Amino acid sequence: MPATPRIGRNEPGTWTASLWSQIAPIYAAILDHPFIGGLTDGSLPADVFAGYVAQDVHYLRTYSRALAGVAAKAPTLADTAMFSRHAAEVFDVELSLHSELLPALGLSADAVDAASVAPTTMAYNSYLLATVYGGSFADGLAAVLPCYWIYAEVGAELLTRGSTDARYQRWIDSYGGDEFAATVSEVLALADRIGPGLAAADESAARAHFVTTSRYEWMFFDAAYRQESWPV
Structure with a gap:
């Protein structure tokens, strides 16, 4: 695992560098998780990955709304335009990935819609919306940032490993590619512009x-x- 993130400025003293240093153990735990290892060696059961994709569809529908909320509170018109574009790209790009993966996994769109939203998915979605719509722009930006950044970092790391399963490689290519890295870099640059100007309590x-x-x-x-x- 690289000592520093691959995406962003990676300069000591920046706000994002400070943020990353705090979650480095979490990121390491993600890379060590058997779900991630199973993507590269092909050992992840297809039904487990199919369940992940179904939950990810439910998550991304909420994430797109969260990005729209961040856009509405953005400090400049350019920032509003960026997050609005990213919200649209969730549908145009990421859900198109699912449209390719679902048939390969034997899933239909109707089956995904019928799938129950899992407890963790619902909790994450609820936290995102509560933070974005109930908090400040900085709160919302910080809340949506890990989904951008961690996925780009995981994708970049897994690109170096590859996968023995074409379906998993398709997922890796999407999140590890230059286009997604450029999108994430935009958001990191904004975070480094906003973070240093926050009052101590707001930054915390x-x-x-x-x-x-x-x-x-x-x-x-x-x-x-x-x-x-759900247990009951």
């Missing part, structure tokens, strides 16, 4: 949201691996 609150949703990223992979369902 935003940082806490960043750490929390980073934990949710680990929990999301873990819930998929365990094929989590």
Whole structure:
């Protein structure tokens, strides 16, 4: 695992470098998770990956709304345009990936729609929306950032490993590619512009949201691996 993230400026003293240093153990735990290892060596059961994709569809529908909320509170018109574009790209790009993966996994769109939203998915979605719509722009930015950044970092790392399964390689290529890295770099640059100007209490609150949703990223992979369902 690289000592520093591959995406972004990676310069000591920047706000994002400070944020990453706080979640480095979480990221390491994600890379060590058997879900991630199973993507590269092909040992991840197809039904587990199919369940993950179904939950990811439910998550991304909420994430797109969260990005729209961040866009509405953005400090400049250019920032609003960027997040609005990213919200649209969730549908245009990421859900198109699912449209390719679903048939390969024997899933239909109707089956995904009928699938129950798992507890971790619902909790993560609820936290995102509550933070974005109830908090400041910095709160929302910090809350949505881990999904951008961690996926780009995981994708970049897994590109170096490859996969023995063409379906998993397709997923890796999507998140490890230059286009997604460029999108994430835009958001990191904005974070480094906003973070240093925050009052101490506001910075602490935003940082806490960043750490929390980073934990949710680990929990999301873990819930998929365990094929989590409602206990009662």
